[in-house]
Amino acid sequence: MTTTHTAAPADRLGLIPPYATAQLEILRAHAEAKGLVCIDLGIGSPDQPTPPEVLEAMQRAVADPANHRYPNFKGKLAFRKAIADWYGRRYGVELDAETEVLPLIGSKEGLAKLAMAFINPGDVTITPDPSYPVHHRGTLLAGGRLSLVQARAERDFLPDWSEIPQADLERAKLMFYNFPSNPTAAVAPRSFHEETLDFAKRHGLVLAHDLAYAELAFDGYRPTSLLELPGAKNYAVEFHTMSKTYNMAGWRVGFVVGNAKILHELYRIKTNMDYGIFGAIQDAATAALALPQKHADDLIALYQRRRDVVVAGLNRLGWNLTPPKATMYVWAPVPGGAKAYDFVADVIDRTGVVFTPGSGFGAGGEGFFRISLVAPEATLVEAFDRLDKAGIRFAP
Numbered sequence: 001m002t003t004t005h006t007a008a009p010a011d012r013l014g015l016i017p018p019y020a021t022a023q024l025e026i027l028r029a030h031a032e033a034k035g036l037v038c039i040d041l042g043i044g045s046p047d048q049p050t051p052p053e054v055l056e057a058m059q060r061a062v063a064d065p066a067n068h069r070y071p072n073f074k075g076k077l078a079f080r081k082a083i084a085d086w087y088g089r090r091y092g093v094e095l096d097a098e099t100e101v102l103p104l105i106g107s108k109e110g111l112a113k114l115a116m117a118f119i120n121p122g123d124v125t126i127t128p129d130p131s132y133p134v135h136h137r138g139t140l141l142a143g144g145r146l147s148l149v150q151a152r153a154e155r156d157f158l159p160d161w162s163e164i165p166q167a168d169l170e171r172a173k174l175m176f177y178n179f180p181s182n183p184t185a186a187v188a189p190r191s192f193h194e195e196t197l198d199f200a201k202r203h204g205l206v207l208a209h210d211l212a213y214a215e216l217a218f219d220g221y222r223p224t225s226l227l228e229l230p231g232a233k234n235y236a237v238e239f240h241t242m243s244k245t246y247n248m249a250g251w252r253v254g255f256v257v258g259n260a261k262i263l264h265e266l267y268r269i270k271t272n273m274d275y276g277i278f279g280a281i282q283d284a285a286t287a288a289l290a291l292p293q294k295h296a297d298d299l300i301a302l303y304q305r306r307r308d309v310v311v312a313g314l315n316r317l318g319w320n321l322t323p324p325k326a327t328m329y330v331w332a333p334v335p336g337g338a339k340a341y342d343f344v345a346d347v348i349d350r351t352g353v354v355f356t357p358g359s360g361f362g363a364g365g366e367g368f369f370r371i372s373l374v375a376p377e378a379t380l381v382e383a384f385d386r387l388d389k390a391g392i393r394f395a396p
């Protein structure tokens, strides 16, 4: 007879809904069991290899015994300096590599732990709906509440902060936002960042901007860094990832920069929960930040071509989309007012093409689905041929 423990999981696990991508895996397995070869445009995991210069730096760094010990909690000074230099070159923002830069084990890690550093049970975090799920989940795990602000198509998916109820504002401590946006692919003008910073100042909030898609912008568009705004460093931090720009999603490395006091509190949480990033990965990431602009330009051109294939594919089937200016996603309305999950499940079942239902990013994403540009152009063309053959069309 086997025995097992009788301990129930912590209540906090009941506070978080399942991750959307886990549900997609089940639908995909059903389609494959029927013999369909799936085209997975669900998760935003870059399909391109990490640049060779980064691999070479990693190979050298792996052989260095200094990298075999526990890493320094704050990250290597050389990596922090490379981040500060990149910020200076890219945005003209000066950062103190000692106090205003903190390397992360991927930005997801830091986003979740920032909430652990500031949110007590009952405290409120403000964030747009829909949004990248981790902007919600750290707060829920910390026992906090969310004040969700709808990001509506009529306002180009820019939330209107004046809609936040007074009662939420009284308990609000933290605010997350993200432009260019995952999942809506919307971009924000500089004036929107100014409004958001002004709002955070008036209410004494910690403001966290997630600039994961800093470099993936098209048609000459260049996203704004919140830290370019005068005074932003007094209230704000900005998260970056190496996953997208440098095709390093599996390496787990990112960073956060900005207000030294906010970074210090996050650092205190981190010293109790992790040991930082493998030193060799930091050396490789340092090499990535020194890559010439051509690397980013080539990647931008690749995603821009894919974006054009996807938008043309959808528009051929009756959608009427304007190409997004940034990110590695296309965000589109579900035909005929169907539920997003039902539409996505039906498309997988009939064609083997996997999209993500917008409802996986919050109730505000209902009625939309997201397509990730993570397959070669020929595969994207085939995906829309399959939809066409299955008779899938857009009707309002």
Ligand SMILES: Cc1ncc(COP(=O)(O)O)c(C=O)c1O
Residues within 6 Å of the ligand: 044, 105, 106, 107, 108, 109, 132, 178, 182, 210, 212, 240, 241, 242, 243, 249, 253, 254
């Ligand atoms: C907006 C946003 N922030 C953060 C992340 C996570 O990035 P990382 O790989 O650095 O954890 C993603 C990943 O898709 C994202 O879309």
